[in-house]
Amino acid sequence: MANCVVFHTQIASIMEVLANAAVAEICKLVDDDYAVFRLEISQSQKENGALRRKLQLLELKVVRERAERTRREHVLASPTGSVNILDRYRRMARVEGHLTGGHRRFVKPAGHNTWRDDQPIAVDEGSGTSTQHVIMIESADAEAAGPGVKQERSEGEEDPRHSRDIQTGDPTIAPAPPRIRSSITEISGTPNAILKSETDTETLSVPHRLLHTGSDHRSDPVGLERLGWQNAPGSEYLPVFHQSKRTVNSQGDDDGDTLDTGGDSSCSYAIEMDPGNMTLGLETQTDLSRGDWNQYSSSVYSEGCLDKKGDDIVVDEMKVEGDTPLTWNADETHLGHSQGRDFLDYTENLETNQNVTTHSPPHAFRDCDPESTSMGPSDLHSRVLFDQVLNSNDMARAQAQGQGATSGNSKEKRFLCMFCNKGFSCPQKVEIHQRVHTGVKPFSCTQCHMRFAEAGSLKRHQRVHTGEKPFSCTQCHMCFSHSFSLKRHQRVHTGDKSYSCPQCEKSFTHQNQLKMHLKVHMGERPFACTHCRKRFSERSYLRIHQQKKHSTL
DNA sequence: CTGGGGAGGGGGCCC
């Protein structure tokens, strides 16, 4: 019995020794790993600092340029009404093309499409016209709201095309964009503040790193993965930040023992956050997550491409044309009343919903043309009906092509658009895609003022000036500048009428033909003449009617 | 004269 007790005691002592040895080994491994981890963190912090300084320089540069352009636009401001300025510019660009897009024109002389700055630019497709001053149309409201608001809104909605054209601003007028400068000063204008934040708040650098490297992957693609980008990009920005907020007050920044969060790099960064700088960090994060980082990334991208473009392709400062006005001021509440409800909803949606999957794209408002005021409520209904009929065909095609917002291999398309959650295989594609939402158009034509989000679109557009029509029909003399135009044309020869009406068995070669035909079945005449209230099913009919009947008015 | 249909021009967007 005694031997048994002694034996158990010895076993217990041996196990204790072994356990202690194991613990010691584990501690040693942990210490080693921790040392390596700390080293990596310190290196990352240094990288953050360098990147942040680069960012600050870029931000300052861009903001100065924008402020200068804003000043010039402000000089030529002409309040004419509260019309969506971006939509107007879109139509201006469209009208510009239409003004020169002659039907059955085989060769267009170069320069025919030249935008003349001294000409009023027709905006309304009917009789309405506007001028270049439309760029400041909304400034009328801004002036009513106060100079500060005006400056800030102009900052977000400025039109580089006009700003580039309008070079005759009165230099005696003070530029005075107070809100812009103050905002930039708060965020990144003063290096001292940033340097302080570098030492006090490491979390502040995390959103910067996350977001900016997400767009400018070339600078640090490894950092993305290290920070968890690959797991849930897009939707993970805010959770990371909120998590940081939660852990701020629970752990000290100088106690290495508390750094036991393992691989959760977000938590490990959050440890060293200074609550005093929370506002600054929140502003920066919010600012970037709303799309401003696209602006930044696009500018970087554009600048990076400057030397890659040929003589005919110019990539200059970013062009913001989209429905989501961008701003460098993170405090959107200052913008809300002047930016328009669309933008507000947009940003609120981004703020509150981290999984933005059902967001209607901003270009959903694209169809709100000037004549929409004469369109009855049924227009929306007809649009839905069109979609029901037409989308079945489109969806089948999309499925055949493997398209879709969330289709495809999620592992391959792990870079998500922060606006619509669509997945892409690499950050560049996300960046290009997000121009759909941001309206950034870095590629401008040297012969007219058209701007494009993609280089290919610009190259294709330049055939308008050169008259090049490389796509010729083998069965007739027709030549086309678009490859798809040729393909569409060849349906005439093949008799292919893919678009069939479900109600009368009619079929069409154009999808748009079917679209118009459906209106016949529905008896919709959404386009009403403002003079005699006669209604038409197509805008062109209304226009012809107005030209013939009311041209003298 | 109205309006339905045919077809090209051209930009947006994605693969």
Next chain:
DNA sequence: TGGGCCCCCTCCCCA
């Protein structure tokens, strides 16, 4: 980078 498709606009023809 090019190809492809979608979409809108426009003009023309014709019943």
